Amino acid sequence: MTQKPLKDSSVSDLLQTIDPLGIADESVRRTVEILLNLVEELNSKIKGLES
16 A cells, blocks of 8 residues: 655645544553654654755
8 A cells, every 4th residue: 555645734634633632542542652753753854954
């Protein structure tokens, strides 16, 4: 399955729409929070490298 890359603003917008508090399982919720933070951090680093 191939998806076209999202624009920088699309990634940021998408990250803002995800609410981990809606995940009932605490372990899964924490994992999602960690992954979202990592995606946000990496997206920020990519933006810095591109400019």
